[in-house]
Amino acid sequence: MNTQTQNDFSPLDAGLYAAAFQLLDPQPVAPEAPSAPVPVPSSPAIAPPAHRPGPVEKTLTDALGFLDTHGxxxxxxxxxxxxxxxxxALRAAAGARNTAYRDAGNLLLDEARRQHGxxxxxxxxxxDSHTGAQVRSVWEAAIHRAHRLGI
Incomplete structure (x- = not known):
């Protein structure tokens, strides 16, 4: 590879540029004899971290799954x-009236108020005052919100 020392720079010292380019492009050296390939240690594929839903997101997701399965x-x-x-469905998913049950219910009701007043x-x-599609829309939005909030 030959590097030209002529350039569009305003020359302060042409010898300085020649010396700099000589350091970047030294004279070729005779190639060495090929050596045996060096094995590259294999590392296990690193998978992206799996999403671990928080207790509220899990309760909401499980409850919606219950509705999908049982009606x-x-x-x-x-x-x-x-x-x-x-x-x-919330009660079935939570298993008890615990913190996740209360927080999931509050988030679901808040989302219902956002969408329906x-x-x-x-x-x-x-x-009882909405269609199945309207109810499902609120469930999905609440799950998405719980996911975003990491709860």
Missing amino acids: WARHSLIHPEGARCSIG KKWQTIPHWN
Whole structure:
């Protein structure tokens, strides 16, 4: 490789440029005899960290999964065929009225108020006054919000 010492720089000292380029482009050296390839140690593939949902996101996701599996109901906590209303699904997913259950319920109701107005005081009242598609939209938005908040 030959590096030209002529350039568009305003020359202060042409010898300085020649010396600098000589350091960057030394005279070629005779090639060495090929050596055996050096094995590269293999490292396990590093997978991106798996998402670990917080307790609120997990409760909401599990409850929506319950609704998807068993069905959604209005005007009844538990329908005789197993479908549940939103609060019934939350209770089934949480297993107990614990902190995750309360926080998930508060987030779900807050999202219902965002989408359908501030007048809703309880999850059952909101659930019974909307269509399945409207209810699902609120569930999905609440899950997305819990994910963003890391809760």
